[in-house]
Amino acid sequence: MRVLAALAVVSLGLWPSLAAAQAVKIGAVVPLTGRYGPGGAQVRAGYDIAVEQINAGGGVSIGGKKVPLELMLLDDESDATKTVARLESLGAQGVVAYLGGFGSDLHAAAASVAEKNRTPYLGIAFALNKIHQQGFKYLFSPFWKSPDIGKHTQALLALIAAGERPKTVAIFQEKTDWGQEMAAAWTEAGKAAGYQVVVHGEYAPGAKDFSDLILKAKSANADAVFGIPTPPDGMTIVKQMKELGYTPKLTILIRASDSPPWTKNLGKDGDYTVLAAGWHHAMRAPGVKELNEAHEKKFGRPADPIVGPAYACVQILANALSRAGAADRDKLRDAIAATDMTTVIGPVKFRPDGTGIVQAAFAQWQNGKQELVWPKEFATAPLAYPAPPFAKR
Amino acid sequence: MTVLAQQLLLGLLIGGLYGLAAAGLSLVFGVMRVLNVAHGELIMLGGYGAFWLATLLGVDPFASLALVIPGALLLGAALYWSLFGFVVRAPEETRVKNSLLIGFGLALALHALAVRLWTADERSIPTSYAGAVLTLGDVSIPLVRLATLAVALVLIGALQLLLSRWRWGKAIRATAEDWQAALLTGIDVRRAYLLAFALGTALAGAAGALVTVAYSVSPSIGLEWTLKALIVVVLAGLGSMFGTFVGGLVLGVAEAASAATFGGPYREIVGLVIFVIVLVVRPRGLFGR
Numbered sequence: 001m002r003v004l005a006a007l008a009v010v011s012l013g014l015w016p017s018l019a020a021a022q023a024v025k026i027g028a029v030v031p032l033t034g035r036y037g038p039g040g041a042q043v044r045a046g047y048d049i050a051v052e053q054i055n056a057g058g059g060v061s062i063g064g065k066k067v068p069l070e071l072m073l074l075d076d077e078s079d080a081t082k083t084v085a086r087l088e089s090l091g092a093q094g095v096v097a098y099l100g101g102f103g104s105d106l107h108a109a110a111a112s113v114a115e116k117n118r119t120p121y122l123g124i125a126f127a128l129n130k131i132h133q134q135g136f137k138y139l140f141s142p143f144w145k146s147p148d149i150g151k152h153t154q155a156l157l158a159l160i161a162a163g164e165r166p167k168t169v170a171i172f173q174e175k176t177d178w179g180q181e182m183a184a185a186w187t188e189a190g191k192a193a194g195y196q197v198v199v200h201g202e203y204a205p206g207a208k209d210f211s212d213l214i215l216k217a218k219s220a221n222a223d224a225v226f227g228i229p230t231p232p233d234g235m236t237i238v239k240q241m242k243e244l245g246y247t248p249k250l251t252i253l254i255r256a257s258d259s260p261p262w263t264k265n266l267g268k269d270g271d272y273t274v275l276a277a278g279w280h281h282a283m284r285a286p287g288v289k290e291l292n293e294a295h296e297k298k299f300g301r302p303a304d305p306i307v308g309p310a311y312a313c314v315q316i317l318a319n320a321l322s323r324a325g326a327a328d329r330d331k332l333r334d335a336i337a338a339t340d341m342t343t344v345i346g347p348v349k350f351r352p353d354g355t356g357i358v359q360a361a362f363a364q365w366q367n368g369k370q371e372l373v374w375p376k377e378f379a380t381a382p383l384a385y386p387a388p389p390f391a392k393r
Numbered sequence: 394m395t396v397l398a399q400q401l402l403l404g405l406l407i408g409g410l411y412g413l414a415a416a417g418l419s420l421v422f423g424v425m426r427v428l429n430v431a432h433g434e435l436i437m438l439g440g441y442g443a444f445w446l447a448t449l450l451g452v453d454p455f456a457s458l459a460l461v462i463p464g465a466l467l468l469g470a471a472l473y474w475s476l477f478g479f480v481v482r483a484p485e486e487t488r489v490k491n492s493l494l495i496g497f498g499l500a501l502a503l504h505a506l507a508v509r510l511w512t513a514d515e516r517s518i519p520t521s522y523a524g525a526v527l528t529l530g531d532v533s534i535p536l537v538r539l540a541t542l543a544v545a546l547v548l549i550g551a552l553q554l555l556l557s558r559w560r561w562g563k564a565i566r567a568t569a570e571d572w573q574a575a576l577l578t579g580i581d582v583r584r585a586y587l588l589a590f591a592l593g594t595a596l597a598g599a600a601g602a603l604v605t606v607a608y609s610v611s612p613s614i615g616l617e618w619t620l621k622a623l624i625v626v627v628l629a630g631l632g633s634m635f636g637t638f639v640g641g642l643v644l645g646v647a648e649a650a651s652a653a654t655f656g657g658p659y660r661e662i663v664g665l666v667i668f669v670i671v672l673v674v675r676p677r678g679l680f681g682r
Contacts, residue, residue, distance in 0.1 A: 033504075034613045037513025078613070175658045203657035206617060208608060211403045212652045215396045231515050235609050242524035243535035244399075265517040265609055269524065390524060 023070035024060065024327045026051075026317065027090030028099035031106060034078025035206075035230045038259035039102035039125055039306060046303075046310025047071055047099055049294045050318075060318045063325045069318070076101060080109035087113040095119065096327045099313055100141075102306065103230075103255070104128035104178040111139045120333040122317060124278075124309035125258075128178045132353040140336050142316060142348045142356035143309055144278050146178065149254070150185025152360045153226075154193040156274070156374050157250075159383045166223030166250050170199035172213050172237065174228055182254075186226050198222050205230055210237050211244060218246040223386075229256045235265055242269055242390040249386030250274065258306055263368040272387035274364045277305030279345050280372035282380045283361060287315075287344045305363060305370060312343035395531040400649045402532060408645020409542035410603060412638035414618050415625035416549055417596030423631040424569040424589035425481055426488045430496035432622055433615030434503040435594050439465055439601025440610035441511055447518045454518045454606040455540060458599055465598025469591035472499070481586050500615055507612035517609035541603040548599055549638045552592065556634065565589050569631075624668045630678020640679060 028047055031040035051071045054060060059068035072090055076083040083106045087098060091113070098114050100107050100123025107126040111134075114121035120138050129145040144152070157165050169190060173183040179202075187197050198220040201213040214237070217225060225248040229237055234256020241247065250272075256262065257275040281292050281302035288303075291311055295303040303311075320335035321327065340349050346359035362374040364383060371381035418432045429435075442461045446452040452460070476499065480491045526533040556562040561584070567575040568585040576582050604610060604618070621644075629640025644664050651663030671678060 033508050033513040035611070037611065037613075038515065041513070201657060204661060207657060207660060208407055209400075209403055209649065209652065209660070210657075211400050211649075212657055215399060219396065232609055232611065235515060235517060239524065239608075240535075243526055243533065243538075245526065245533060259514075261514040261516070265515060265519065267519045 023068045024062070024321060025070045025072060025093065025095045026097050026099060026314075027087065027093070027095030028071060028073040028101075029076050029083050029086040029090065029110065030073060030099075030101040031078040031083075031103065032075040035232060036078040036102045036106070038231055038261050039255070040075075040078070042259060042304045042306035043100075043102050043125060043310045044073060045295065045298065046307040046312075047073065047314055049291060049298070049307070050311040050314030053290065053294065054314065054318055060321045062321055062327060067327075069314070071099075076106065078103070078106065080106050083109050084113050088117075091117040091119060096321075096329055096332055097122065097317055099310075099317070100124065100126060102126075104131075105176055107131070107141075108177065111136050114138045118333075119329050120320075120336050122313040122336070124313055125255075125306050127254075127276075128181060129355065130177055130181055132355050136354060138333055139354045140316075140350055140356070141354060142312055142343075142345065142350070142358050144276070144358060144360045145355050146181040146185045148360055149182065149276050150189040152276075152362070152374070153186060153189045153252070156362050156383070157193045157195070159374060159376070160385050164386070165193070166195050166248075168198040168220065168222045169195045169224045169226055170201070170213070170217035170220065170222035170248070171197055172210070172217075172225060172227035172229070173200065173202045174230075174233070175202045175204050179228055182226075182228050195224070203233075205233060207233065208236065210240050214241050214244050214246055217248070218244060222248060224248050224250040224252070226252045227256075228254045231256045231259065231261065235262070238266055238269055238273070245389075245391075247387055247389040251387065252276070257365060259304065260301075263365060267368075268393040269390055271365050271367065271393065272384055274362055274373070274383075275305065275370065276360075276362055277309075277370075278358070278361055279305050279308035280361050280363050280370065280378070280380070281305075281308070282372045283308070283346065283359065283378045285344050285346045286342060287311075291344050305361075308345050312345045312348065315343045316341065316348060397653055399532045400653045401646055402534065403538070404646040404649025405642055406535070406538040406542050406645070407648070408642035409545040409638075410600060410607065410641070411621055411625050411644050412641020413545035413548060413596060413600040413603065415622040415629070415641050416552065416634055416637045417593035417600070418619075418622040419626045419629070419631060419637045420552075420589055420596070420634070421593040422626060424565055425477070425492075425586050426485055427477060427480055427492040427590075428489050428496065429477070429590075429593070430493060430619055431499040431503060431615070432496075432593075432597055433617065433619035434500045434507075435465070435468075435597035436601040436604065436618045437507060437610060437612065437615045438468070438503065439598030440605035440614070441507060441516070441601075442598060443602035443605050444511070444516050444518055444610060454520065454602060455544065458544065458602055461598045461602045462595045466591045466595040468598070469594025470587060472594065473587045473590040477590055478583070478587070481583075500619075504612050504615060511612065513612055515609045515611045516605070518606050520606065538607050541607050544599070544603060545638070548596065549634050552596070553634045555592075561585065561588055565592075624664060626678075627668055628671050628678060630675075630681020633680050636678075636680025643679070 058066040324331040324335040446457040652660040
């Protein structure tokens, strides 16, 4: 009997073609460990919930037949060389499309693999714009890009009464491509928003001491601090700003403050930090309610900000698959390029360079919760400004 | 001027942690001729030990050292019995090679274990006194980090005392000097190895707890701390625990000074340049015998 069972198991393994005929394979490489671990966890939650919900409805209809999706998800440990290796091995296993992880540097490494393998790639938590200017045909990102974030920073500041807006800004620039891009975008945005960049300092990711930047910002009396640190760097920056007695009126730390560990580790000191996740669970769009319910069931809270865009990637992919009419990489690529649909993050279209024309959103940590502060029509709380000194919270 | 003083002071405070992190590695390397590349992972485990004590039992992170250090001591003994005890049976020339392999394996295993137990999220221990400062003129001294420096200094002092006064401490030193001669005089060299490894792990555990209060801990912090410790060990040379500690302080201040003069991105580079110069000019290290 046991032998028979073993044989049955072996024969199932020998017939992957049988399974392949039934499910469309999608490959995802996400940083579940390492410095982007908390962000990667959100990305994974979005993908998982979306695939579960689509499969619960029978799957994607391709050529009149309902086909389930099979998500093959691997961890790259926040290491770009591993991202590339994992994507290659998924490619060899016949995935029709790639879903990306978290963090622009990992996405940048992934983009060229996708291009080489002629496999469409959808990535979020990915604001790097430069990589889209290199003529990649298979790279798509339904996520706001650095120039968008810069531009919308003006709108964010416009929430503040004209006389009280920050006039001087310190940019803590991570020494990466994206850091450089955001510093340029924020410097540019300052012209229209009426602030001056008084400190523009660089640091290498993983630094243990940010006092040189903080002290410069403090002595220049900068009203605001803008930066894109990784979670560990962001937490160190806030702790050291408190120690050095410097509280900017407005702090935008994108990426570091995207995930719940921010408030768990920093408590009240983490409040008033603004993040640019691009989405929030209070935004109104079809499907958001169901997504929040599913997330609540799994994690005990409404969807985190990166979960929405990740969920939308699977929606876009499913929609493109049924329009392509076949699980074919090239047809799928063209169908994704022609996307014009409404997802949980609102309407999505792609520009010819693969960047998304999508809704933007800023949230702010208030009392240990991420409150949506912009755009105003969805806002769950007004922007808290200016931030009270750390010592008085 | 005060800005520079402030930065150098903060560099000194970080240097204390570098020194403590390196002391354990230096002790193990000096005595056993074994390079434990999983040293950073042991630091990481110490950090999670303090994190658990703080979140589950509400123990203050500095008080938790009273439990973390003995715990790490036992862990070190267990690791010696199960893994590194086999390495020291090999002839001296092959020890480093073998220990590298075992160390990398152990590092990967501990990393995976930490992800299982605590997830990949960043953890830190929020305390009521976090961010409190002592102001000295225009220079502010963060109390938590000052306390980490003080604790590190006390631990190194205690270790030094242990090595110079205690019978087995002397045995450890004798084994480090020349294990064959030590063996001939009747010293149980295996026991000296075991003690050295356990003490080294205890120092790593203590360093981890302090890192977690002052910064944060995640399963992947191991490698960066192993590398920092290694730089300090080479910089300071083997033979003196205080030498290693001072080496850590030197690295911390040098990094701060280079960040102040050349800018943040060059912080680490200067440390590595000093490392290379010391290797070339004085391979024994600044305080090595």
